[in-house]
Amino acid sequence: MGKPIKITALTADELATLLSQASRHAISGQDVLAIAERGGIVAPDGTINLIDYTAFLAQEIAGGAD
Numbered sequence: 001m002g003k004p005i006k007i008t009a010l011t012a013d014e015l016a017t018l019l020s021q022a023s024r025h026a027i028s029g030q031d032v033l034a035i036a037e038r039g040g041i042v043a044p045d046g047t048i049n050l051i052d053y054t055a056f057l058a059q060e061i062a063g064g065a066d
Contacts, residue, residue: 007049008049012032012046012048013029015050016028016031016032039052
């Protein structure tokens with residue numbers, strides 16, 4: 001097994017790999033980054049928090065409700 005992951009600070013490519021493995025569908029780092037940028041959830045160091053990413057997607061599915 002590879003190095004441990006920190007779910008609160010993933011690169012777009014790391015998050016794409018996790019999501020691709022979980023869904024069994026190819027997801028690119030560029031797609032992940034575009035979504036994270038749209039949600040304003042990219043940290044200053046360029047990493048993405050999986051929890052924030054998931055919450056943003058859920059909010060979008062719910063129609064943007066807060």
